[in-house]
Amino acid sequence: MTTLETPAPTTTSNEPSPLKGWLAVLAVTLGIFSLMTSELLPVGLLTPVGTALDVSEGTAGLMVTVPGLVAAISAPLVTVATGKIDRRIVLAVLIALVGLANLASAFATSFAVVLVARFLIGISVGGFWSLAGGIALRLVPEKHVPRATAVIFGGVETASVLGVPTGTFIGDLSNWRTAFAAVGILGLVSLACMLFLLPKLPAERTIGFSDLPKVFKGNAGVRVGLAMTFLVITGHFLAYTFVRPILQGDGVSDGMIGVLLLTFGIAGITGNFIAGALIGKRLRQTVLGIAVVLTTAMVLLATLGEGTVSAALILVLWGLGYGAVPVTFQTWILDAAPEATEAASSLYVSAFNLSIALGALFGGLAVDGISTTSVLWIGGGMAILTLLVVAGKGGRSAGQNIGKESHAAQ
Numbered sequence: 001m002t003t004l005e006t007p008a009p010t011t012t013s014n015e016p017s018p019l020k021g022w023l024a025v026l027a028v029t030l031g032i033f034s035l036m037t038s039e040l041l042p043v044g045l046l047t048p049v050g051t052a053l054d055v056s057e058g059t060a061g062l063m064v065t066v067p068g069l070v071a072a073i074s075a076p077l078v079t080v081a082t083g084k085i086d087r088r089i090v091l092a093v094l095i096a097l098v099g100l101a102n103l104a105s106a107f108a109t110s111f112a113v114v115l116v117a118r119f120l121i122g123i124s125v126g127g128f129w130s131l132a133g134g135i136a137l138r139l140v141p142e143k144h145v146p147r148a149t150a151v152i153f154g155g156v157e158t159a160s161v162l163g164v165p166t167g168t169f170i171g172d173l174s175n176w177r178t179a180f181a182a183v184g185i186l187g188l189v190s191l192a193c194m195l196f197l198l199p200k201l202p203a204e205r206t207i208g209f210s211d212l213p214k215v216f217k218g219n220a221g222v223r224v225g226l227a228m229t230f231l232v233i234t235g236h237f238l239a240y241t242f243v244r245p246i247l248q249g250d251g252v253s254d255g256m257i258g259v260l261l262l263t264f265g266i267a268g269i270t271g272n273f274i275a276g277a278l279i280g281k282r283l284r285q286t287v288l289g290i291a292v293v294l295t296t297a298m299v300l301l302a303t304l305g306e307g308t309v310s311a312a313l314i315l316v317l318w319g320l321g322y323g324a325v326p327v328t329f330q331t332w333i334l335d336a337a338p339e340a341t342e343a344a345s346s347l348y349v350s351a352f353n354l355s356i357a358l359g360a361l362f363g364g365l366a367v368d369g370i371s372t373t374s375v376l377w378i379g380g381g382m383a384i385l386t387l388l389v390v391a392g393k394g395g396r397s398a399g400q401n402i403g404k405e406s407h408a409a410q
Contacts, residue, residue, distance in 0.1 A: 020199070021140035025148045027193040028139075031095045032132050032155035034187045035125045037163030038098050039067050039356070041183055042118075043241050044168025044261055047248070048176045053111040057245055058364035060111075063118050064241050065364070068357025070122025071129075075349040078127030080209060087131055087138075087201035092194050098124040099187025106181035122353075129156070129349045138201055150327070154272070157326045161268025161319060165261030168244075172258045211343040221336025222344050227389045228287060229329055229351045232294065235382030236322055237359030239298055239375045242367050249372055250305045260312050264319040271323025279331050284390060286328050291386035293321030298380035302373050 042049065042063035050060035082090045101117040101124075108114045136148035163183075171179035215222055239246070247257050278286045297318035305311045330348065337344035363375045 018141060018144065020197075021144070022148070023197045024139045024199065025136060025151055027190070027197040028091070028132050028135060029152050029155040030186075030193055031091065031190040032128060032152060033159045033163060034095065034183065034190045035098055035121075035128050036156050036159030037167060038102055038121050038183050038187065039071070039125050039353075040064070040159065040164045041102075041167045041179065043164050044244055044258065045171050045176045045179060046242065047244055048171060049114070052176065053108075053114065055111050056368060057242065058368035061241055061360045061364035061367075062115060064237065064360035065357045066115055066118040067122035067125060068237075068353045068355075068360065070119055071126035072350040072354035072357065074123045074126030075130045075353065076209065076212060076346045078123070079130045079346055082127070082131075087135065088194070088198045091128060091131060091198070092191060094124040094128045095187055095191045095194060097121075098128075099184050099191060102180050102184030102187060106177045106184060126349060126353060129353075130346050135201070139199075150276075153326060153330055157272050157323065158269065161272075161323050162262075162265035165258060165263075165265045168261050169258035172255060211340065212347060215337055215340045215343040216347060219337050219340075219344070222333060222347065224389060225329060225332045225336055226347060226351045228332070228386050229348065230355050231382050231386045231389065232291065232325060232329075233352055233355035234359040234362070235298075235379040236294060236325070237356045237379075238363040238366070238382065239359075239379035240318075240322075241360040241363050242372060242375050245367070245372050246301065246305075246376065247311055250301075250307065250311050252308050252311055256308055260308070260315055263312055264315040267316040267319030268323030271320040272327055274320070275324035275328045279328050283328070283332060283335070286324065287332065287390050288387060290321050290324050290328060291383050291390075293317060294383040295380040297321060298376040298383070302376035302380075 042060070046057050046060040046063070049055075049063065050057050053060075078090075078094075098121050101120040104117045105114050108117065132152055136145050136152055140148045167179045167183060170182055216226075243261070244257055247260060248254070252260065275286055275290075297314055300317070301311065301314045305314055329352075330345075333344050333348045334341055359379070362378070366374045366378060
């Protein structure tokens with residue numbers, strides 16, 4: 001019996017160093033923050049970019065649509081195509097690409113050049129996010145993996161709720177080109193950090209294209225999670241992409257828009273922590289609450305958002321709701337398919353980014369064809385439909401199964 005215990009020291013010695021591992025985790029987190037900030041940066045800069053490059057606000061929304069669509073496609077493609085390449089090299093190439101693309105946008109003299117750069121950013125976002133999702137297991141000791149994974153995905157969250165308002169604030173202080181250049185430099189800094197801090201990560205088990213339809217068809221929880229993602233993210237970005245012209249129409253000065261978006265970001269981080277405390281035992285209820293909060297915020301902004309103070313209060317509510325989305329929905333997907341996390345995560349990343357793109361696209365059509373505030377009503381309507389998806393037979397069954405799995409894991 002005692003001889004069976006002798007391999008234990010070898011196993012321990014092979015574990016990653018905690019300090020080096022956490023530095024690598026932070027490097028990946030900075031990279032994913034740079035990527036997601038790059039994808040969403042135009043949200044706060046549509047009007048100045050459109051004015052400078054002589055395109056309408058609806059057309060300028062393509063800066064969000066294009067990378068979202070490309071990321072949705074590149075998520076599984078990059079993951080499968082780079083299956084035999086060291087993950088450190090792949091992540092470094094992707095983050096370098098996003099840094100250079102943002103610098104190209106900063107010096108662009110035509111909207112076409114900006115769209116090409118946004119296309120390249122889409123490739124980086126889809127591939128990097130998919131690979132980063134499971135990388136914590138290879139960077140830190142096993143007991144730290146859940147926390148490290150949360151930190152890495154916190155880069156997505158922080159970019160969504162803090163990166164955009166900060167970029168907008170920089171754009172308001174200087175101009176939109178400075179904001180793009182700043183994010184480009186941040187991408188190159190992320191590249192340097194990953195090159196110095198990430199260990200070699202030889203390719204291990206990778207997914208094939210056949211794994212994607214299997215996990216979709218055979219798992220009701222994944223299907224419900226993807227439907228939730230489509231409705232909530234499309235509805236959110238249908239409205240949020242055009243939040244700057246919406247606030248301008250409500251009488252908010254240009255100088256205050258960056259401040260209000262920063263308020264939204266702080267509320268979003270708070271929402272992330274609130275959701276993190278709830279999803280362990282009340283995952284399904286948290287999803288339902290998110291749908292109600294987002295719908296309420298959009299309707300209030302459409303009807304009562306006149307003036308800076310009221311708009312700020314409503315954006316706090318909106319930020320609380322959206323801030324809870326990434327950690328809640330990611331948890332739903334991972335809990336729904338614990339035996340196929342790579343395939344399920346790839347589908348989730350595709351759905352998330354496709355929804356960003358469709359939201360910006362449909363929002364642009366609504367802004368140009370109906371009115372600016374119409375996107376709030378449409379976005380709120382989509383978000384509330386999540387109640388039907390989760391409350392339906394499939395959603396109830398999936399939610400109960402996920403809850404049992406989570407409880408058993410604890």
